[in-house]
Amino acid sequence: MEEFNVGVVGAGYVGLVTGACLAHVGHRVRCVDKNEARVAELAEGRVPIYEPGLEELVARGRKRLSFSTDLPGAVRDSDVLFIAVDTPPGEGGSADLSSVGAVARSVGRALAEAERERAREKPLVVVNKSTVPVGSGDYVSMLVREGAQEVDGGNVPYRVVSNPEFLREGSAVYDSLFPDRIVLGAEKRDALDTMRALYQPIVEQSFPTQLDPRPRDAVPFVTTDLASAEMIKYAANAFLATKISFINEMAALCELVGADVTNVATGIGLDDRIGARFLNAGIGWGGSCFPKDVAALRAVAREYGHEPALLDATVSVNERQRKAVIQKLQRDLRTLKGKRVALLGLAFKPNTDDLREAPSLEIARLVNSLGARVVGYDPVAGKGAAAMLPDLKVVFDPYEALAGAHAAVVVTEWEEVRSLDPEKAASLMEDPKLLVDGRNVLDPAAALDAGLLYRGFGRG
Known part of the structure; x- marks a missing residue:
């Protein structure tokens, strides 16, 4: 060597x-x-x-x-x-x-x-x-x-x-x-x-x-060549972002017709032309790469007078997913004023402390603007989130976040969140004990049996 x-x-x-x-x-x-x-x-x-x-x-x-x-x-x-x-x-x-x-x-x-x-x-x-x-x-x-x-x-x-x-x-x-x-x-x-x-x-x-x-x-x-290598990077991230937005579009349709998007994703993901990865419906994509790279690719397209309709739709669907969280909260809480909402996970994905374009930040701002009190849990990104959002109370135990909460939103699928004890969660929460599973990672039946009001994305 x-x-x-x-x-x-x-x-x-x-x-x-x-x-x-x-x-x-x-x-x-x-x-x-x-x-x-x-x-x-x-x-x-x-x-x-x-x-x-x-x-x-x-x-x-x-x-x-x-x-x-x-x-x-x-x-x-x-x-x-x-x-x-x-x-x-x-x-x-x-x-x-x-x-x-x-x-x-x-x-x-x-x-x-x-x-x-x-x-x-x-x-x-x-x-x-x-x-x-x-x-x-x-x-x-x-x-x-x-x-x-x-x-x-x-x-x-x-x-x-x-x-x-x-x-x-x-x-x-x-x-x-x-x-x-x-x-x-x-x-x-x-x-x-x-x-x-x-x-x-x-x-x-x-x-x-x-x-x-x-x-x-x-x-x-x-x-x-140089140009093709540069394009490969943007095309790869734009495709993955589009794939996530596609399954989220399917999730919206699944909710309307009573289908389960997790089963739909399994069924289509077994087609090797599609593949199973990046077919997890929920609150959408964030982070330092997808938002920035899709935006840059759209900007390049417009420099040349081309309207990137598919990429525009990809971003539009992703923005809608954040609002869908608020709509699910409002549907069951009626009003968010005076309510306590727990956000479980703050980093844009597990195993990182990165908060760039994290869905949690936008959701926290929206919930707070509607009169609720927001408490957030994250094992590594908590301090960074607290510095960015002074109105966000941050804790480092998921059950502490759930204590006294009227609703909880699964934002980041940390293992500590995936392995939540639904009965313990229900015992700590206030009615209606609403659980919005923004990553579709929890068992709906176990949550309902424990007395939680479970709402996923595209799960019928």
């Missing part, structure tokens, strides 16, 4: 997972971030984000993994440099590339300064790991070139690669080490060859692992 010196700019969620996993498979990695407090925290072995397995992986990789604020040093010493900074939604839903652009220009300047001291044997491979719209590879290349020209006006040796991430929060370490596929886009063959060598231990699954048996013998390695 060829060992590489790797720089990762951005020690956030994607950058930190990427850096830790590349160090684990045998490369020397330096994670660079402008946040001095975060760098100091990581240098002391404290991981500032919650992701299962990440802290242990960082600890095991101490000999190969370092943290710094020195971007020029990382540019000078790296064979491959990943850009993994935020691309938040900008005006009209388009991706805000200001952080990516600032890094690219700084890389160009640093590369030119380093060339004054010593000529590189091979071009620096600059990798877009951030989720960026189509055309961003050319944009980054332009800014690297302009940054270099600010220093000496000459050319510097570099290549730009698109390498989109497909990490699921809550299983990001696993997804990095055992991915469904690795996608690379570039215009120069030597850049793709470098990236193939970098990822060889993962592609061939030749690195040490405690998982036995391994998920597969080899990982599909997809190479294409």
